[in-house]
Amino acid sequence: MNKIIKYVMIDLVRNKVMIAYTLVLLMISLSIFNIEDSNAKGLLSLLNVILIIVPLVSLLFATIYVYNSSEFLELLVSQPLKRKTIWLSLFIGLATVIGLAFVIGIGLPILFYELTSVGIMMMITGILLSVIFVALAMVVAVIARDKAKGIGSVILLWLYFSIIFDGIVLFILFQFADYPLEKFMVGLSVLNPIDLSRILILLKLEISALMGYTGAVFNNFFGTSLGLTLSLITLITWAIIPTWISLRKFKSKDL
Numbered sequence: 001m002n003k004i005i006k007y008v009m010i011d012l013v014r015n016k017v018m019i020a021y022t023l024v025l026l027m028i029s030l031s032i033f034n035i036e037d038s039n040a041k042g043l044l045s046l047l048n049v050i051l052i053i054v055p056l057v058s059l060l061f062a063t064i065y066v067y068n069s070s071e072f073l074e075l076l077v078s079q080p081l082k083r084k085t086i087w088l089s090l091f092i093g094l095a096t097v098i099g100l101a102f103v104i105g106i107g108l109p110i111l112f113y114e115l116t117s118v119g120i121m122m123m124i125t126g127i128l129l130s131v132i133f134v135a136l137a138m139v140v141a142v143i144a145r146d147k148a149k150g151i152g153s154v155i156l157l158w159l160y161f162s163i164i165f166d167g168i169v170l171f172i173l174f175q176f177a178d179y180p181l182e183k184f185m186v187g188l189s190v191l192n193p194i195d196l197s198r199i200l201i202l203l204k205l206e207i208s209a210l211m212g213y214t215g216a217v218f219n220n221f222f223g224t225s226l227g228l229t230l231s232l233i234t235l236i237t238w239a240i241i242p243t244w245i246s247l248r249k250f251k252s253k254d255l
Contacts, residue, residue: 001085004076008093012065018101021057025049025105039114040205043122046106047201050126051194052162054102055133059154062094062137067147087250091138091243095131102126118204125197128235132193133158135242142249165192190231193238200231 012018028049036042069090076086106126110119137154144150169188189195 001089004086004089005093005096008090009097012093012097017061018097021061022101022105025053025102026109029106029109033109033113040118043110043114043118044205046110046122047198050106050122050129050201051198054126054129055161055194056158058098058130058133059137059158060151061098062134063141063150063154064147065094066090066138066141067150083251084247087138087247088243091134091246094138095134095239098134099127099130102130118201121204122201124232125200125235128232128239129193129197131239132235132242135239135246138246139242139249142246142253161192161194165195169195190234193235196231196235200228 029046032045033039033042036045073086073090077083103123107123110123113119136157140150140153140157144153169185172188173185189199
């Protein structure tokens, strides 16, 4: 297992796309911190990068890499190796390198410019989002045999989590504004890792009013130690469940 992980990581570290992704994140982070008149504003500007660019790149890159590694996977499956070992090694290698790219590109500038509870929360959520969307990408890649269909599916998946989900939430809020939806909205937020990460970061920034209609409701729950702990556990669960699903599919898949 360690040999496969090592091979995957070496291959990814040499990948020009991954190098470019790391450098672009680093340039964006440094530019934002040097342009803004306060580091707190710099963190707020980085929020959109973490919530939009990181999930998109994690989804697309991981999906394409799995498809391009089909011959390598077939070779490994023909060896006396368990499929579980092969698939988990690929996932760990992808998640580690993509997460490391985020740490170098955004984490290091945060550590240098704004090592606060907000900065640490942004680093934690960014790493978790990288791992979560790698796991989701592997689910799509193992289910959809056609590469074009798989890439199209992950783009739709990203659109759903980034845009469509928020539209659905707003529609529910306005349609049922006369009803007590506080508990329902808290429960609904855990169905989207991007929204959950946004809530955690904005609450740390103490500007929950920017979250709109339900800002106070989220603050009452996610602002507590219990709420924070449950939120982080939920994000970790978002990474575990898709990995388990993709592993089951890969075990029974006819290569």
